[in-house]
Amino acid sequence: MKVEIDYDLFDSIKQEEDVIELNYLLNIILYKNRHSVYVTDTRVFKLEVYDSIPKTTQSVIELFFTQNVMTSEEKDCLICFDGASFDDEKKFNLVEGIRYLSQPVSIIVENSFNDSHFFKAIFRCFDDSEIINKHFENLWIQFENSGGCSNIINYIKGRSQFYNDRSKFFRCFVILDSDKLSPNDTNDKYSNVKEFLSLKKIAFHVLEKRMMENYIPDEAINANIHERYNKWKNAYLHLSELQKDYYNIPSGFIKVTSQAGKKTSKRDKKKEIKKNQLDALPEQVKNLYSDLSSSNFESLKSGLSIPNIKSEFPKFFNCEHTVYKKSLLQRTRHQRNPHELSDIVEKIMKLI
Template identity: 40%
Template sequence: MNVLIEKEIFDSVKNKDEKLELQFLLHIIWYNQRYTLLLNENVFSCVVIQEMSDIDKELLNLCFQQTIVSDVKADCIISERGVYIQDEKIFSRTEAIKYLLQPLSIIVENSLNDAHFINAIMRSYDSSQSFFKHASEGWVQFENAGGCGNVLNFLMARIKYFNNAPKFLRCYVLIDGDQRFPSDLVTKYDKLILNLNKWNVKYHRLEKRCMENYLPIHAIPKNNNTRDWINAYEHLTPIQRDYINISNGFWGDLNKEQKSKIEKECKKRKKRDKRNILLRNSIHKEIRNLYFDVSDTNFGYLALGIKIRDFKIKFPEYFNDTTNVYHKSLQEIVIHQSNPDELEDIKNDILSLI
C-alpha cells in the first residue's frame, strides 16, 4: 500500500511526544517493507527532520527521490485535515497509526473455505509473492462474515468500533455472483454494494455463479462417485459451466413447492425415471434455454450435483492442487468472460491494500 505523508505533518510536530509519534508512524511504514512511503514535497527543511537519525534521513530522502520520479498513486494520505474527514482514506498522524497497524481483512462468506480460492489467485497471479509475505507476518487475515446476508452487519459493527468513521475500514470484500444464467437479476447485494461504494471499501462481485465455478476441471478428483458428473461437466460449454450449480445441480435451482410437486408426480406415476424429465421442464425458462443442448443422459448426471461428501469443506481444498491449479489453467477458466482479466483485477486490488 502506498502511503503519502504531506509536508504539514512534519511541520506540525511541536514537542517530544509528537516527535515520537511521527517516528513510530514512519517505522510502522518501513518495518520489514510493510508499506511504501510517498513524499511529494521536500520536507528536509522541517525542524523535526533535522533532529532525526542519519538512517531515518537517508530513508526519507530515498522515498522522496523515488516519489518524484515515479507515477504511483497514494492509497491513503496522512494530513492535518484528516481529523475532519470520515469516509475518504485521509488520516491525521494519530489516526494513521491506528489505521496502518490493522491487518488487511479479506471478508468472505466463509473464511475457512473461501480462503483457498483467494490463495490460489495470489499464488498464481502475484509473481512477487508479497501477499504471502504479508500473510506470514500476520498483516492479512480472512474474516468470516457468516454468510452473504451478514457482510453488511459485520462492516457496520466495525464502523461502530471506530467511532462511526468508515475510513478506518481496512477491508476487501469478495462476494459470489449468484446468477443462475447470464441475464439473471440478483438484487440481494444491492444495499451492501451501495454502502461499500459510500465507504470507499474495495470489493469484487464474481462474474461466475460462485467460487467453485472457477476451479479447473482437472483439479476435481475422478472416482466412482464423481466420474459421470465430471464427464458430463466436461461436455458443457464454458458459459454453461459458469452458471451450473455444482453442489446441488438443477435440483438445487428449484424452490420447495416445485420439488414437492415433482416428488408427488413421481410417486403417483411410480416411475422415478421420469424425475429428470419433470425437473427439466420445471426449472426456470432461462436455465432450460442455457442448457438446451445438454443430452438427457448428461442432464441426469448433473441434476443433483457432484457427489462429494462435505462438499463445502472438501471442494474448495481442490484449489490447493498446484499441479492443476496455476496461472494458465485459471486463465483458461476466465478467458471467455466479459472481463477476462477478472482474477488479475482481484489480485491487483488486494495488493493495493497490503
C-alpha cells in the same frame, strides 16, 4: 501502500511524545518494507524534528523522495495535521495514521475457511511480485467471515461502530458470489449490498461466475474426483464452458426456485425434476442447458455427492499441478471479463 506525510504534520511536532509517535508511525510504514513513505516538500528536510529521525530512516525517506520526483505516483493516503477533520477521505492525523496503517487488510468472504482456498490460488498464480504472499506471512492480511451474503451489511455496520462510523478507517475488500442462474440473470440480489458498500467507499467484487467453485479448472476435476463419481465427472466435463460457469456443483439442478418463483422443499424439487426433467427448471436455466442429454442431466441433476463437499471441494484449488495460471486463464478466457482474476489481485494490491 503509498503513504504521504505532509509538511504541516512534521512542522506541528514540538513535544517529545509527538516525536516518539512520529518515529513509531515511520517504523510501522517501513518495517519489512510494508509500505512506502513519501515526503514531497523539501522544507521537511530542514526542520529540527527531521534531525531526530534515525539516519537509516532518513535515507529511506530521501530515496522515496527521489523516486517521487521522477514518477509523481498517486498516493493512497495522507498523514497531515488536520487529518482528524476528515471522515471519508483517506486523510489522517498522526494518531489516526498509526491506527490505520497498523491494522491488517481484511478480505471479507461468506465463509473464511472454505473461500480462502480460492483466493490463495489466484494470489499464487497472478501475483508475480509475491507481495500479497509476503503480507500473509507477516499477518498483514486476514480473511474474515461475514456469515453469509445476507449478513454483510450488518457485519460492516458493526465494524463501523468500532470506527465511530468513519469509513476512512476501513482497509477491507468484500468478495461476493454472483449466485446467478445464467449469464443473463437480471435478478441482482446484491443491489442493496453494493449500494451500501459504495456509500461506505469499501472495495468489493461480485464474481462473474455463479460461485467460487465454478472457477476450478477441468484438470483439477479430473485429478481429484474419485472414479466412483465418474458418471458425474464425465457429464460435467461435457458441459460447455458457459454451462460450467452457472452449474451448482454441490446441489446440481435441485437448488433452484421454480419457474414461477415459488420456493418448494428439496424433496418436492427432486420429484419435479425426476418427472419433468429440464421442464421443471426456470426458463433461463432451461435455455442454458437445452442441449444437455437426458443421461447427462440425470448424472448432474443432484450435484456432486462427495462427503463434506462444501469444505472438501474448495481444497482442489490447493493442487498446484492442476490449478496454475494457464489453467485458470483457460476457465476465464470466454468470460465478459477474461481478466477478472488478475483484476481481483490488483484491487487487493491497492489496499496493501
